[in-house]
Amino acid sequence: AQRVTQPEKLLSVFKGAPVELKCNYSYSGSPELFWYVQYSRQRLQLLLRHISRESIKGFTADLNKGETSFHLKKPFAQEEDSAMYYCALLRAGFQKLVFGTGTRLLVSP
Amino acid sequence: EAGVAQSPRYKIIEKRQSVAFWCNPISGHATLYWYQQILGQGPKLLIQFQNNGVVDDSQLPKDRFSAERLKGVDSTLKIQPAKLEDSAVYLCASSLVRAADTQYFGPGTRLTVL
Numbered sequence: 460a461q462r463v464t465q466p467e468k469l470l471s472v473f474k475g476a477p478v479e480l481k482c483n484y485s486y487s488g489s490p491e492l493f494w495y496v497q498y499s500r501q502r503l504q505l506l507l508r509h510i511s512r513e514s515i516k517g518f519t520a521d522l523n524k525g526e527t528s529f530h531l532k533k534p535f536a537q538e539e540d541s542a543m544y545y546c547a548l549l550r551a552g553f554q555k556l557v558f559g560t561g562t563r564l565l566v567s568p
Numbered sequence: 569e570a571g572v573a574q575s576p577r578y579k580i581i582e583k584r585q586s587v588a589f590w591c592n593p594i595s596g597h598a599t600l601y602w603y604q605q606i607l608g609q610g611p612k613l614l615i616q617f618q619n620n621g622v623v624d625d626s627q628l629p630k631d632r633f634s635a636e637r638l639k640g641v642d643s644t645l646k647i648q649p650a651k652l653e654d655s656a657v658y659l660c661a662s663s664l665v666r667a668a669d670t671q672y673f674g675p676g677t678r679l680t681v682l
Contacts (some may be wrong), residue, residue, distance in 0.1 A: 463610075491668050502571070503611070503659065503673040545610050554667040555624050556601075558610030 461486040463548050463559035471565045472536050479530040480562045482520075482546030484547040492522055492529040494557070498542045506531075506544070516540070536566045570594065572674035574660050580680045589677045592677035593641070596602030599623070600637055601647050601671065603659040611659055616667070617643065650681045 462485045468568045472478055484490060494506040507515045509522040509529060529546060544561040573592040580588050593600045599618045603611035614633065616623040619640040628635070632651070637643040647654055657676040663669040 464571050468608075495671075502675055503661075505670045508668075547610075554616060555613050556628075556667050556671065558612070560608065560610050 460546055461550055461557055463546050463557055464560060465502055465544075465559035465562045467562045468560070469563045469565065471567065473567050475537055476555070478531075478536045478540070478564065478566075480531045480539050480544050480546075480564060482529045482531065482559060484527050484529065484546075484548050486523075486527070486550060489524075489551050490553075493522070493547045493549070494518070494520055494529075494531050495545045495547055495558070496542050497545070505544070538568060539564050540564060541566045571621045572646070572660055572662055573673050574658075574674035575678055576677055577675060578678050578680075581650055582650055582682050586596040586642050587650055587679065589658050589660075589679075590633055591643045591660030591674060592643070592652065593643070593660070594672055597662035597665070597672070598640070598665050599663045599667070599669075600643050601659075601661040601663075601667075602635055603661065605657045607656070614645070618665070645675070647679075650679075652681050655679055655681045658667065 464483045492509045496506040497503045518533045545561045547556050576655050601616050602614045605611045614628045615625040615635045617637040620637045635645045657678050660674040661671040661677045663671045
């Protein structure tokens, strides 16, 4: 079965520092990958998807099929980036989104 | 547009009791999802409806959990009887059609089973 691994439960950085939230997946086919985010006291929401290849709130993520990774990056973290981030995978031809366990990002002033 | 609505927001019950959760998806969204999120874990899909048909319920514990989506709009998720391990946040989400479409989540129902 496909699996999504987010190795860090907590990532703590200072404002202005670069951020990389790691996501690795186990699936041999061509997946669709997503990052969902939950800010404090807000609902879970889509941040970005790999097929869009866009930058949202300064975040980017590149799908690396060789390393089966989809790490989320931002060059300069802001305090408002503090949130829970979930990586999620959708197998080709299937309709079930599989989430990782999440990484809490804490950006300190 | 109005978001996904869920009720109740919190529920505390004793084990072996029954409980029901309600979800109203975004208008026009064909697909509705129920997820279970246990503390420290990511959301896990319990059941997925497209209109009023079930797309996936492979991880729904069918001996105690049931769900329905009447008329392809609102949905209810029921647990009967509840166990301690059912303590979790139950999230409802909806999307236009496919799971790859943006899923819009409700605020969740936090269930505590004592």
